[in-house]
Amino acid sequence: xxxxxxxxxxxxxxxxxxxxxxxxxxxxxxxxxxxxxxxxxxxxxxxxxxxxxxxxxxxxxxxxxxxxxxxxxxxxxxxxxxxxxxxxxxxxxxxxxxxxxxxxxxxxxxxxxxxxxxxxxxxxxxxxxxxxxxxxxxxxxxxxxxxxxxxxxxxxxxxxxxxxxxxxxxxxxxxxxxxxxxxxxxxxxxxxxxxxxxxxxxxxxxxxxxxxxxxxxxxxxxxxxxxxxxxxxxxxxxxxxxxxxxxxxxxxxxxxxxxxxxxxxxxxxxxxxxxxxxxxxxxxxxxxxxxxxxxxxxxxxxxxxxxxxxxxxxxxxxxxxxxxxxxxxx
Ligand SMILES: C[S@@+](CC[C@H](N)C(=O)[O-])C[C@H]1O[C@@H](n2cnc3c(N)ncnc32)[C@H](O)[C@@H]1O
Numbered sequence: 573x574x575x576x577x578x579x580x581x582x583x584x585x586x587x588x589x590x591x592x593x594x595x596x597x598x599x600x601x602x603x604x605x606x607x608x609x610x611x612x613x614x615x616x617x618x619x620x621x622x623x624x625x626x627x628x629x630x631x632x633x634x635x636x637x638x639x640x641x642x643x644x645x646x647x648x649x650x651x652x653x654x655x656x657x658x659x660x661x662x663x664x665x666x667x668x669x670x671x672x673x674x675x676x677x678x679x680x681x682x683x684x685x686x687x688x689x690x691x692x693x694x695x696x697x698x699x700x701x702x703x704x705x706x707x708x709x710x711x712x713x714x715x716x717x718x719x720x721x722x723x724x725x726x727x728x729x730x731x732x733x734x735x736x737x738x739x740x741x742x743x744x745x746x747x748x749x750x751x752x753x754x755x756x757x758x759x760x761x762x763x764x765x766x767x768x769x770x771x772x773x774x775x776x777x778x779x780x781x782x783x784x785x786x787x788x789x790x791x792x793x794x795x796x797x798x799x800x801x802x803x804x805x806x807x808x809x810x811x812x813x814x815x816x817x818x819x820x821x822x823x824x825x826x827x828x829x830x831x832x833x834x835x836x837x838x839x840x841x842x843x844x845x846x847x848x849x850x851x852x853x854x855x856x857x858x859x860x861x862x863x864x865x866x867x868x869x870x871x872x873x874x875x876x877x878x879x880x881x882x883x884x885x886x887x888x889x890x891x892x893x894x895x896x897x898x899x900x901x902x
Pocket of ligand 1: 709710711714737738739740741742743744758759760761764787788789790809810811813814815816817820821822
């Protein structure tokens, strides 16, 4: 095929010459980009608190503490490795076949279970709960981030402030508080905040400094910027779509770039990390990687991006749950 004639070959040659870049577009942060590390696949393995026992046929069989639970799993395109008899031992199955709230959407093949049950994560007690959205109050894949964050807090050997945006039932906040951080936890749902407070008591961490705030994540971050408040570590785990307590609309593709910028602005003078996770979206980790790396131009450190996966016990297959990008100062 004949190439198109270049209308201005000299100019083209100059701007494309090695080492010469066109001027940066207005609005893009100046400064060298952080180092990068990708793909980084962070795995959660089965343990006594939680295990992905088996998966396949569009479902997953998990063990949460004492209970076996079956839930839909769109990514499980393969066949289950275990016999149906193992799946039939489930204590609870999410059916979602009624419009009812809460436990009405669950079936209990044996003895009916209570709405909540005692759970543990790495020695932190909390409450599992059967909710109408098939969630049970914890996203086990996040454990990889929690361990990393706790390591940063402990290694800092100074007071560390953590902001947990879209914090849900508070597991990340409890892990941070146990590691010695002062935590600000933001979620738009009053129910989630009440559950998170309950978890703080159940965990025996009632004396730890955690502010539980029911607020829109974007509004809160922008207010902190106006007030000049800052944090050493920021976690954000936004849904694809959500609403703030006053009906504020959260659309990840529309609002995430602005929120990442605001988060960078409210990092302290000696920041440690920003950890962004995203799930249920049509995007690759390259997308969030480029977003975070550009936003952290001039900050040094490294941006690490990839997927959070859970390793299955039965046949060792990896179940991908979410993509992430995190900036770490060193
Ligand atoms: C999947 S959860 C995050 C999980 C959490 N990081 C964890 O590991 O346990 C998403 C949370 O975002 C909250 N949310 C949705 N829209 C919000 C908004 N505009 N502002 C603040 N929180 C919001 C929801 O109430 C929900 O608790």
